[in-house]
Amino acid sequence: MRYTVAWITAAQGQLATLWLQAPDRQAVTDAANRIDRVLQQDADKVGIPWGRFRALFDDPLAVLFEVDPGDCMVTVIQVRRTNR
Secondary structure: OEOEEEEOHHHHHHHHHHHHHOOOHHHHHHHHHHHHHHHHEOHHHOOEEEOOEEEEEEOOEEEEEEEEOOOOEEEEEEEEEOOO
């Protein structure tokens, strides 16, 4: 199933801050792009269940997202830097 991926404003701001602070900005950009691609495909099957949400890790980023299979929509609600 193909999903539409949306990042809420707060998550977009978190990503922008992480990018500005990153020692390797390209790594952040690449991870965000991979996360978008992965979530567009089978979002309900990737990541780790986290209550009603799911968490997905792609170094150097981790995102918390919600899947609405009825609307084929994925909403990224939070993004952080991984601790690895």
